[in-house]
Amino acid sequence: GENVEQHPSTLSVQEGDSAVIKCTYSDSASNYFPWYKQELGKRPQLIIDIRSNVGEKKDQRIAVTLNKTAKHFSLHITETQPEDSAVYFCAASNQGGKLIFGQGTELSVKP
Amino acid sequence: DAGITQSPRHKVTETGTPVTLRCHQTENHRYMYWYRQDPGHGLRLIHYSYGVKDTDKGEVSDGYSVSRSKTEDFLLTLESATSSQTSVYFCAISDGGRGTEAFFGQGTRLTVV
Numbered sequence: 001g002e003n004v005e006q007h008p009s010t011l012s013v014q015e016g017d018s019a020v021i022k023c024t025y026s027d028s029a030s031n032y033f034p035w036y037k038q039e040l041g042k043r044p045q046l047i048i049d050i051r052s053n054v055g056e057k058k059d060q061r062i063a064v065t066l067n068k069t070a071k072h073f074s075l076h077i078t079e080t081q082p083e084d085s086a087v088y089f090c091a092a093s094n095q096g097g098k099l100i101f102g103q104g105t106e107l108s109v110k111p
Numbered sequence: 112d113a114g115i116t117q118s119p120r121h122k123v124t125e126t127g128t129p130v131t132l133r134c135h136q137t138e139n140h141r142y143m144y145w146y147r148q149d150p151g152h153g154l155r156l157i158h159y160s161y162g163v164k165d166t167d168k169g170e171v172s173d174g175y176s177v178s179r180s181k182t183e184d185f186l187l188t189l190e191s192a193t194s195s196q197t198s199v200y201f202c203a204i205s206d207g208g209r210g211t212e213a214f215f216g217q218g219t220r221l222t223v224v
Contacts, residue, residue: 001170006153032211043201043215044154089153097142097161097207100170103153 002027004092006102013080014110021105023090024072030092033066033073036101038087047088048075080109114138117202117216124223130189132219134202136182142205143185144213145169145177147198154201160185161207192223 003026013019025033034049050057050064050073057064061080066073077084090102114137124130134143144159146169156169158177166177174196176188189196202216 009151034212043217045215046212049212091154091213093211097205098156098159098167098169099142099144099203099205099213100156101146101154103151 002030002092002094002098002100004090004100004102006090006105008105009103010106010108012108012110015080015082017080019075019077019080019084019107019109021075021088021090021107022072023074023092023102024070025092025100026071027092027094028071029094031095032093033064034091034093034099035062035064035075036089036091038089038104040086044089077107080107082109082111085109115202115204115214115216117200117219119219120217121220122222124192124221126193126223127191130192130221130223132187132200132202132221134185134187134204134216136185136204138204138206138214139182140204140206141182142207142213143179144203144205145175145185145187146201146203147171147196148201148218149198157187157200189221192221194223197221197223 031052036044038044063076093099116135145157146154160166160179200219203213205213
């Protein structure tokens with residue numbers, strides 16, 4: 001079955017710096033790769049996603065890249081702000097709808 | 112927010128007792144999921160459903176069963192609760208089509224003592 005590995009588990013950056021979180025997946029049939037942000041005590045919420053027919057997608061300060069050959073995808077956050085501090089999860093899904101998450105990255109942005 | 116409600120929101124139960132958590136949606140989405148969240152483990156899939164009476168196992172299905180008798184409701188049952196099942200449980204829904212975003216419920220904090 002699908003396995004998603006996420007690194008690093010914790011990441012601390014200074015405000016204004018960039019943050020990069022990386023994930024790898026095992027199932028070559030996976031075709032949808034969302035990223036979720038979870039603030040303390042709240043539910044995970046989608047921040048950006050990418051489908052397998054696209055190599056990169058941007059939304060303001062957030063971007064995601066996908067390398068299908070290597071089976072890895074990454075989240076890039078530029079100009080980080082304290083409100084970006086949260087736990088971020090990557091996930092992978094195939095046509096069957098099974099959605100598997102990585103272990104999460106706790107991002108801390110220091111003012 | 113998507114129309115998804117989990118009940119109860121908090122529960123304390125004793126080891127060995129059966130427990131059922133309910134997930135209710137008003138979005139008519141095809142897919143429904145149950146995850147558990149524990150420190151250091153992220154969100155682990157317990158079971159998911161791709162239609163009424165159609166379910167499949169996830170990564171950590173042992174000790175759990177599910178049922179989906181109608182589109183709106185997805186029930187998670189712990190047949191005989193153990194302390195290792197103390198966790199926060201999240202339900203999620205997705206339409207599984209081009210709009211494949213999964214929306215999460217508020218979560219249920221379950222403590223098994």
